[in-house]
Amino acid sequence: MSYFDNKVPPKREDRLKAVIAHQDSIGGLAKRCDGKGGKSCLIDDGERGFTQGSICLMLPALAMLNTLPDNVVLLHSAIGCGSCTHSQNANVRMGGNARWGKVKDAVWLTTALNETDVVCGGEGKLEQAIIEADRRYRPATITIVAGCVPGIIGDDIDGVALKIQPQVNARLLPVHCEGFKTKIWATAYDAVYHTIGRNLLQERGVSAAQPEEALQALRTQERLKRTVNLMNVSSMGLVDEQELGRLLTAIGLEVNVFPVFSHPDSFVNATRAALSVSTCPTHDDYFLKYLEERFKVPYLLQHMPIGIDNTSLWLRDVARVFGEEERAERLIAAEEAELKGALAAFRPLFAGKRVFVSAGEFRALATARLLQEIGLEVVGIRSFHHDEFADGEYRKLSAESKSDYVVDIANVQPFEESNLLKRLKPDLFLGHANGNMTAAKLGIPTHVIYNTGLAYIGYKGVYELARRLHRQLSNPIYNENLAQNLRLPYSEKWYAAEPFSYLNTRGGASNE
Amino acid sequence: MSDNFIERARYLCSLGGAAGTVTALPGGIPILHSASGCAGNFAWTQNGGSGLQVGGYCGSLTTPSSNIQETEVVFGGEDRLREQIKNTLEVMDGGLYVVLTGCVPEVIGDDIFAVVSDFQSAGVPIIGAATGGFRGDSYWGYDLVLQALVRDYLGKGLPKVKGRVNLWGVVPYMDPFWRGNLEGARRLLELVGLEVNSFFTPADTLDAIKQAGSAELNIVVSDIYGQGAAALFQERHGTPFITLPLPVGVSASESFLKAVAAALTLDFARVEDVIAREKRHYYQILDLLTDCYNDMDLQRYAVVVGDANYAVALTRFLADDLGWLPVLTVITDQVREEDQPRLAARVADLASGFQTNLVFETDASEVLGHLNRVWPRSNGQKYYNAFSPAFVVGSSLDRELAQSIGAAHLSVSFPVANRVVLDRGYTGFRGGLRLAEDLLSAIVANR
Numbered sequence: 001m002s003y004f005d006n007k008v009p010p011k012r013e014d015r016l017k018a019v020i021a022h023q024d025s026i027g028g029l030a031k032r033c034d035g036k037g038g039k040s041c042l043i044d045d046g047e048r049g050f051t052q053g054s055i056c057l058m059l060p061a062l063a064m065l066n067t068l069p070d071n072v073v074l075l076h077s078a079i080g081c082g083s084c085t086h087s088q089n090a091n092v093r094m095g096g097n098a099r100w101g102k103v104k105d106a107v108w109l110t111t112a113l114n115e116t117d118v119v120c121g122g123e124g125k126l127e128q129a130i131i132e133a134d135r136r137y138r139p140a141t142i143t144i145v146a147g148c149v150p151g152i153i154g155d156d157i158d159g160v161a162l163k164i165q166p167q168v169n170a171r172l173l174p175v176h177c178e179g180f181k182t183k184i185w186a187t188a189y190d191a192v193y194h195t196i197g198r199n200l201l202q203e204r205g206v207s208a209a210q211p212e213e214a215l216q217a218l219r220t221q222e223r224l225k226r227t228v229n230l231m232n233v234s235s236m237g238l239v240d241e242q243e244l245g246r247l248l249t250a251i252g253l254e255v256n257v258f259p260v261f262s263h264p265d266s267f268v269n270a271t272r273a274a275l276s277v278s279t280c281p282t283h284d285d286y287f288l289k290y291l292e293e294r295f296k297v298p299y300l301l302q303h304m305p306i307g308i309d310n311t312s313l314w315l316r317d318v319a320r321v322f323g324e325e326e327r328a329e330r331l332i333a334a335e336e337a338e339l340k341g342a343l344a345a346f347r348p349l350f351a352g353k354r355v356f357v358s359a360g361e362f363r364a365l366a367t368a369r370l371l372q373e374i375g376l377e378v379v380g381i382r383s384f385h386h387d388e389f390a391d392g393e394y395r396k397l398s399a400e401s402k403s404d405y406v407v408d409i410a411n412v413q414p415f416e417e418s419n420l421l422k423r424l425k426p427d428l429f430l431g432h433a434n435g436n437m438t439a440a441k442l443g444i445p446t447h448v449i450y451n452t453g454l455a456y457i458g459y460k461g462v463y464e465l466a467r468r469l470h471r472q473l474s475n476p477i478y479n480e481n482l483a484q485n486l487r488l489p490y491s492e493k494w495y496a497a498e499p500f501s502y503l504n505t506r507g508g509a510s511n512e
Numbered sequence: 513m514s515d516n517f518i519e520r521a522r523y524l525c526s527l528g529g530a531a532g533t534v535t536a537l538p539g540g541i542p543i544l545h546s547a548s549g550c551a552g553n554f555a556w557t558q559n560g561g562s563g564l565q566v567g568g569y570c571g572s573l574t575t576p577s578s579n580i581q582e583t584e585v586v587f588g589g590e591d592r593l594r595e596q597i598k599n600t601l602e603v604m605d606g607g608l609y610v611v612l613t614g615c616v617p618e619v620i621g622d623d624i625f626a627v628v629s630d631f632q633s634a635g636v637p638i639i640g641a642a643t644g645g646f647r648g649d650s651y652w653g654y655d656l657v658l659q660a661l662v663r664d665y666l667g668k669g670l671p672k673v674k675g676r677v678n679l680w681g682v683v684p685y686m687d688p689f690w691r692g693n694l695e696g697a698r699r700l701l702e703l704v705g706l707e708v709n710s711f712f713t714p715a716d717t718l719d720a721i722k723q724a725g726s727a728e729l730n731i732v733v734s735d736i737y738g739q740g741a742a743a744l745f746q747e748r749h750g751t752p753f754i755t756l757p758l759p760v761g762v763s764a765s766e767s768f769l770k771a772v773a774a775a776l777t778l779d780f781a782r783v784e785d786v787i788a789r790e791k792r793h794y795y796q797i798l799d800l801l802t803d804c805y806n807d808m809d810l811q812r813y814a815v816v817v818g819d820a821n822y823a824v825a826l827t828r829f830l831a832d833d834l835g836w837l838p839v840l841t842v843i844t845d846q847v848r849e850e851d852q853p854r855l856a857a858r859v860a861d862l863a864s865g866f867q868t869n870l871v872f873e874t875d876a877s878e879v880l881g882h883l884n885r886v887w888p889r890s891n892g893q894k895y896y897n898a899f900s901p902a903f904v905v906g907s908s909l910d911r912e913l914a915q916s917i918g919a920a921h922l923s924v925s926f927p928v929a930n931r932v933v934l935d936r937g938y939t940g941f942r943g944g945l946r947l948a949e950d951l952l953s954a955i956v957a958n959r
Contacts, residue, residue, distance in 0.1 A: 086560030132516050
């Protein structure tokens, strides 16, 4: 039985034994990964006795859903859930404009469950909301996104969708984002892919080809044999999609970008491609395994095309599937030579500079390698979680590292970071959105590690990131001024304590 | 407006408003007792709606949060909260800690006040507020935090001090111009010699907030926000309150000062002097615009879309100060029926005699329909009195409307995604000049 036969996808702490609270070093993690023969890292997850807020799976899920053209997001939750869309809307507007030359706001609605609904249940309200949303917006799909409250009071969004579906034109897609149920927010990708897999991959209205269309059909089939699904769950902007498209086209392939900014009616195309290529296992493993199982579309899920070596590894993997190794090698050699030449101008400023990297696990690790490739020295990494997919990346980094630097597995937790940064005093910090503020107020030059308006991916991404870091380091006074005039809210006592003092202290226990 | 959903709600939940409010207090440390994602949701929302202002001394992802999970849902989360508070006191350096609850612990019935009270007994400056998201919107969250301060933090039985007032009604982050607006309103009151406790400006301190009970009057510049707390304040500390609209621009500021003067029986001649001086200054500055305002025909029809504070204040400014024609005023909050007449009264009797059409509508996509009802569309006739030249003053969600009717646009009310706001404010006489600059600049931007 497939996970996709269930209403709700499993959480990642169960499916992948993913963890969010762990202290280690780059060598330590590489060794752990080596020692256990391919299975998960076998780290028991810890719990912190002091925690700071982060995000839940609803936020990345909405980041995907809001980009879908002709989709209406209907939040079944208290009034505040989904207000994050106010910032995601910028990505929707700019992404839409970049792709179609048209600026359009996302449409998101909320049933705004109130005190009465908490007592009496909100299913009736949800039913009416679906019907009205269908009439008012005439969308292709309505994604019904459940927050914490329906998860506790027991509203059945799948049942409601099933019941109301015959009354509406839009296809109804339940998405489970009850935040308290998983601490691994990457479960978001599974939650969205789960509803796509269950609802949007069936062929609809396909009739037998007429004779005069046979040639066209043949051509399509030939094309599909060379078409790859390029998975993007919103971690790449158009500029990055185009860079990977450029590389894949250069070895003779066609690209179907999926699922962000794709029309829900076109999702079925993903089942017809010759191969699915991920740029990040954290995003795609759940869905790609399903696409293979159910539709026999094989997949690649190994390297993230960030950094020179990783981009080349990623491209080689794809080329091998299509027997295009030679073409790929020629391309890689030319690209690497050209890029390395172009990077030379930046190297003097980077030489001897020490950098701390923080992001989702795979992104942090791949970016750390990139930074070493352009001449910086990595002195610390904070990964938002850990699972087995990153084993190879820890090994790569460990083999290249100058020191056995710290790795903090933490769902952000900037208090640990503040303590670490005070000790490490890096010259540069790369962090996720909302994750640069601590380093910035400590006066460290910072750069955002993910922003859909900027280039990060492929060979061009290496150059563009290096170019931006060079700019940043050429005048870092903004953050220095902040540090001289602002303070972080942490006590002196905390800075004096060990950075991992609160790890594994939850519930008064001290289990390590 | 739908009975079944809110489109693109222009607010967070009460927890979101409460968290922003505590962050805005001097030395305020919010401690969320909630699921792990609430703090991040607020940070992303501020990023998209509050004029690029996120966090503060202790906000965004720095906010302590108990991050409760399924275990706590089953067994209760009070022990986890106790542990989180104890450790927060070690790690975070603050002047006032405020425990705020999200949906999950409230639905499962955690008693945070029992936990908080243990720490209070030990002398910790800590209070709590039940702000579960299903209780209401972020404006109500602001009110709930003020209520908690009134109930559990302010000194009790303090003698009233002549000329001391508290200023409420501007909600941090939900009004992207909160810092400038508070300072502008504060400055107005200081002009007539009052000592102002505004809670959230750099001039405010926790010590002064503790003494807030000594004020002789509370001034709430909102018909909705802070009303609950002001009533509770009156009951607990015996200080009466007056409710006035947000004083945006010259005529509103004049009425504001006169109303305050009447409530406090200030020396009226002195107040008149201040008003005359400020008006002289205002018109001396405005003077130089006279040629271009007339020659470039800068008068506009307008649609005003905003929260309960802005919709009425901006309408009045446009009609009475700028001489524009605000034909439609849309209040995007979910305003209770009993509160609607008070807001309607704010724009019913404008000095210019201009009459807007007021509607209560939460959904951006419905505003065009309201406009079509009050200003019928052309049916192709040769001579048509068009809704042009037009301006939409609203939020960044109202850009599509502006585009569809060919109007210029300025984002003022939440969400303001397309402007950077630091300490700009529109209150007071000088705030009117800022607003005139911003509106007219939007018209001439491509000149």
